[in-house]
Amino acid sequence: MENHKVVVVPCSGIGKSLGTVGRVATYKVIERMKPKETRTVCLALLTMGDADALKLVRENPCIAVDGCPAQCSKKNIEASMGKLAHIIIVTDVLRKNRSLKPEGVIELNDQGDKLAEIIAKELSKKADEILHKET
Ligand code: SF4
Numbered sequence: 001m002e003n004h005k006v007v008v009v010p011c012s013g014i015g016k017s018l019g020t021v022g023r024v025a026t027y028k029v030i031e032r033m034k035p036k037e038t039r040t041v042c043l044a045l046l047t048m049g050d051a052d053a054l055k056l057v058r059e060n061p062c063i064a065v066d067g068c069p070a071q072c073s074k075k076n077i078e079a080s081m082g083k084l085a086h087i088i089i090v091t092d093v094l095r096k097n098r099s100l101k102p103e104g105v106i107e108l109n110d111q112g113d114k115l116a117e118i119i120a121k122e123l124s125k126k127a128d129e130i131l132h133k134e135t
Pocket of ligand 1: 013
């Protein structure tokens with residue numbers, strides 16, 4: 001079988017700390033936890049119909065990381081006919097970790113970073129599950 005990578009696609013969430021949490025969680029996974037097994041793509045490229053971005057999400061399993069229930073990443077992956085394998089919504093994870101109060105847009109506070117770390121661990125575990133299912 002071809003060597004697939006899991007494509008982690010955070011929403012753009014500009015100006016919202018929960019969007020930043022999703023992006024920070026994504027970087028933690030693709031740069032530190034699972035650099036060989038995962039990669040990301042710019043959501044705006046998908047929206048614009050960029051050929052390379054479309055090919056990537058159509059040929060590899062994708063995880064959408066959305067800041068809120070509007071689920072912009074999930075909807076864009078679906079509209080691009082990408083292989084949506086899993087969805088994580090930051091507000092759902094926050095509901096299970098009510099003591100954390102994420103703040104900050106450009107730079108997260110410590111609690112926001114903790115939430116991003118929790119999401120990154122979930123992403124990492126899910127990426128393993130998806131890749132193991134494929135083999
Ligand atoms: S999912 Fe929510 S936070 Fe993310 S881009 Fe859409 S509206 Fe913004």
